Amino acid sequence: MVKSLPMDIAIQSLSTVQTDLRQKLSQGAQKIFWDTAEVKNFPSEAERQVFIYKYFSYYLETNPDLFICAFLGEQVYGYICGVADTRKHRELYHCADHIPIFDDLYEEYPAHLHINLAAESRGMGLGGRLVAALEKVLRRETEACGLHLVTSEGARNVGFYRKNGFTREVSRGILPEEPRMLFMGKRL
Known part of the structure; x- marks a missing residue:
């Protein structure tokens, strides 16, 4: 049997939902964040907090207009x-x-994203819908002319981003002994 998602999943910015629901949706999104995180163990609680801050909490706190959840009721299926x-x-x-x-590339691709889906939500078009929703907000409410993300070279998500129009690719390393990072950009 082919798995499918409910047809009436809402895709909405957290800034536009009621306060009580916003709290529940942010908790659901945080659960997905930890379920999908490659790093789960940290030497200290402080390092764990830095990790979630730089990939999740910062965006929730500073840019709720650009924190978009896919949900039905209180069930979160993914976020961007x-x-x-x-x-x-x-x-x-x-x-x-x-x-x-990648600072030299931000003139052309200033906006950036992070996206995560619950395991049961992958492969059914929800990720593409979330990317499209973010792009719509960026086009309507900002002056961003391009959007980018950074992932690891060879990561399983590279195909998804290419399929969704991220065609500018630049690979660079942070340190010589570490895996190279891949910048993927898309014009808006």
Whole structure:
């Protein structure tokens, strides 16, 4: 039997939902964040908090208009979050090592995103719908001319991003002994 998602899944910015529901949806999105995180063990609670901050909490706190959830009732199936201009979020340059190494590309692709889906939601078009929803908000409410993300070279998600129009690719390393990071950009 082919799995499918309910047809009436809402895709909505957290800034537009009622406060009580916003709290529940952000908790559901955070559960998906931890379920999908490659890193689960940290030397200290402080390092765990830095990790969630740079990939999740920062966006929830500073850009709720660009924190979009796919949900039905209180069940979250996935989320996408980001900023309209990476260069205006200097704090990210200090906590996310990959941000500074691609600084020369942000003029053309200023906005960036993070996306995660619950395991049961993958492969059914929901990720593409979330990307489209973020792009719509960026086009309507910001001056962003391009959107980007950074992933690892050879990551399983590279095909998804290519399929969704992220055709500009630049590979760079942070440190010589570490895996190279892949910048993927899309014009809006």
